Amino acid sequence: MINERVAVLRGGPSEEYSVSMKTGRAVIDALERKNISNKDIVITKNGEWLEEGRIKTINAVLEGVDVVFLALHGGFAEDGEVQKILQNFRIPFTGSSSLSSALAFNKALTKDILSKEGILTPKYRVIHKYELQELDEITTDIAEEFGSEYIIKPTASGSSISMELIRSKFSLQEGIGRLLEQYDSIIVEEFIRGREATVAVLENFRDKELYTFPIVEIVPPRKFPFYNYEAKYSGETQIICPSNFSYTERDLLQNITEHIHKTLNLSQYSRTDFIVRDNKIYFLEVNTLPGLTNESIFPKAAKTVGLEFDNLITHLLETASN
The missing domain is CATH 3.30.1490.20 (ATP-grasp fold, A domain)
Known part of the structure; x- marks a missing residue:
């Protein structure tokens, strides 16, 4: 049982404001069902911090908070900026550190690093x-x-x-x-035509330092050329989990994902996207704060191994608090 005061940060000055609001709402609902004390903090598109609809200073918002659940996406969150603020306040938070987040958010820099590790990526x-x-x-x-x-x-x-x-x-x-x-x-x-795969990992779960969920295959509807923003939130994309990749492909995807998570020094959880073609695995990008909406892949992958959404949320809070 979590007895700490939790702040859920959502919204933010990025293009993913609406997705973040949905993720935050889902997290808050889970905390309410678990009877965990929390407060809903919305960061506006202009960067103002709101508590109960009122603009407050960051100091005032974070006063009395023991742990922060980062339900933010995109710039200011996945680029490490908000983590830097929380690190300065010495408040634990979900997800990766400021430095690791900033690194993973830069697609080119990430590709440079992983290419040197022998991981394939499209030119x-x-x-x-x-x-x-x-x-x-x-x-x-x-x-x-x-x-x-x-x-x-x-x-x-x-x-x-x-x-x-x-x-x-x-x-x-x-x-x-x-x-x-x-x-x-x-x-x-x-552009490499192939099967789209994504792999979610979670730290300190079921006695494993890094637990890999079953591989997910993403099949967007024919009207979308690939898994773009519209396909993600259309409700029409097939999320196949467990996937039908071969044993060799699944093994490669798992090993590469774990290597990426460790190489980039990520924390708690991440989700990595790939293209699979002719038995080759091509890295696309890594997500350090995966979405947690009804349409999101991470909670769907977790559910296939019996980890229900509410328990996923409390696991992230418990491991962030340590």
């Missing part, structure tokens, strides 16, 4: 806003090296926001220019 290139005048040359180089289909996305973001599939060099240049109007840097990847 990629980072493009910065200051390179706008060189796009013709850049897209020619990418087309020659990557082939004819590409994924473009912000270097740092989550929930597949602003991710696009591009099918020609001309569209690539146009798409890069459009995305660089919104972000300082983006990443272009070769």
Whole structure:
């Protein structure tokens, strides 16, 4: 039984505000069912901290709080900023440290590190806003090296926001220019057609330092070219768990996921996305604060091994408190 005062942080000044609000609501409902004292803290899109609808200072909001459940997503949360604040207050929180979160949120830096560990990833290139005048040359180089289909996305973001599939060099240049109007840097990847897999891990569960849940296969509806933001929250995507990958593929996915979690020095839990093609496993990205809504994959994977949602939430709080 948790006797500590829990603060649930949700909302936030990122593009994933609405998803975070849903995650936070689900967490609060779980705490209420467990009769755990909590307070609902909403961070507005402007970065103001609200308690019971009133703007308060961070000091006032965190006064008397023993542990924080981070129900935030995207910038300010997965980039390590809010963790930095909580670390300064010496308040335990769910998820990874500020440094590890910032590292994992940067897709290019993560790929650089994991590539050196021998982990396969689609070919990629980072493009910065200051390179706008060189796009013709850049897209020619990418087309020659990557082939004819590409994924473009912000270097740092989550929930597949602003991710696009591009099918020609001309569209690539146009798409890069459009995305660089919104972000300082983006990443272009070769698009690898294959089966989409995601693997969730949880620390200190069932006497294991790092427990891997059954592999999940993601099958978006045909109208979506891949598992993008719209597919994630359409309610039409098939989440197959346990998946039908071969024993060899499942073993590889599990081992690679555990290696990624440890290499990036992540804490408590994470979920990593892959493409599986021709018995090869390609790393896409890692999520340090997976969604916990009704549509979210992490709680669905946990449920397949008998870990109900409410118990997942209390496990995260108990291990964050230690």
